[in-house]
Amino acid sequence: MAKWLVEEGIGEHRAIQLGPDGIEEARIFWPGTRLVAGEIADAKLRERIGEGGRGRVEFPSGEQAFAAQIPRSVSIGAPVRMQVTREAIAERGRFKLAQSRFSDAPVRPGPALAQSLVDESHEVELIRRFPDQADWQELWLDAASQKVTFDGGSLLFAETPAMTLIDVDGSAQRAAQQKAVAALAKALRRFDLGGNIGVDFPSVQDKADRKAIDTGLAECLDDWPHERTAMNGFGFVQIVTRLSRPSLIHRIARNRSGAAARLLLRRAEVLEGPGKVELSAHPAVLAAIEDNWLEELTRRTGKEVSIRPDPGLALEASHAQLVTR
CATH class of the missing domain: 3.40.1260.20 (Ribonuclease E, catalytic domain)
Incomplete structure (x- = not known):
């Protein structure tokens, strides 16, 4: 497993994994963010929502979050220990509350970026500056423009309340689509994308060509935890993966x-x-x-x-x- 390099900059912590061609994976964290994934605190139950132990809680900071797995014995206004599983996320036209679940673990503050990586059993090295081969400026500009170019086409990203949409702009020929698949797999990791992701490839009429794209996605995303649908007849693929923090694209856009x-x-x-x-x-x-x-x-x-x-x-x-x- 590759080592994560972490810069604890001013107002922003940045983490990357380097490969032969530059940054392979990246994450960012803004210190001062309330309700960071991994924080465990004694919140107050403010509302129960339907059945199944769901509701809304208020953390000591005053921030509220949706909650899951709340014990039946907890009454409205009573304390309940919760662990933040996803940060609050600002979206176009609305603000999604953070998400949390019941926990019996000891209270702990929200971890900074380096500690969160250690918690995931990664090797971490704190450094003052990324090595020269780390193309952070290029990565930032790609995320800001919401566009990634590759040989023969480009990927256009659009963050919506429902999902992150990715439009594959290029030829429908099998060779071109395989290049798009490789660029897509690389971008998902570099932008730290999570949640619901919809990918719209150019319409591929031949079933064998659609199968080749599915196989390419399976190979390129083999070590990236996710679930994925097969490509339908309109060239659409849906990818679902864990979402615990805003991606680079979402942070910059909002x-x-x-x-x-x-x-x-x-x-x-x-x-x-x-x-x-x-x-x-x-x-x-x-x-x-x-x-x-x-x-x-x-x-x-x-x-x-x-x-x-x-x-x-x-x-x-x-x-x-x-x-x-």
Whole structure:
């Protein structure tokens, strides 16, 4: 099992697994997130929903979550120990509460990214900066554009309340579709996608060609836990996998300014040489930077930090540089 490398950056922790061609898997975590998957706390039961031990609970932070496996003996307003199984997720037009289930394990705070990987029995190494072959900037831009190109076509991503939809744009020829399958399997891991995922391939009329795509998906996703339908006659495949946190695509899409601000600080943190750090960015990006983040940047770099708003810059075009005093 490959080692996970973790950067504990300012406002954002990043984890990657590296392969011969760069980042193979990635995750991000924003410190300060309430109700992180893995947190165990004594919540209060606020509502029962139907039968089967389901309901809504309130954690000590005041955040509420849907709950499962609530014992019958717990009454409304009574404490009940719950473990968070999925973070709250912001979606277009609505906000999904976190999910939790009853637990009899000891109380513990929500784990940071490195600890959550250790909890999953992964080997973890904390580092200041990813190796040069780690294409984090490219990965971030792909997630922000919701598009991945491959030889002969592209994958277009759309996050919806029902599922993440992926449109495979390219030829329906078997060779082209096999390239699409490989690109799809790679993107699912790199973007840390979970939950319901719908993949729309170009319509494949020949049953043998559809079978070849199903076989290709089985081979490429063999070590990625999921369930999957066979391709139907319209070229659609549904994939279902565990969802415990927002993907890179979802985090950036729902808070683009905040994500761009964190990327800017990552660039600034590793600047070397004399002078002070100047952050140039769209005003929306600078507004997303918290005061304590700038203080932490000063502490980590040992340099004075200044900001320069530039409304003409795209959100993702922010840059950091060293300037003379």
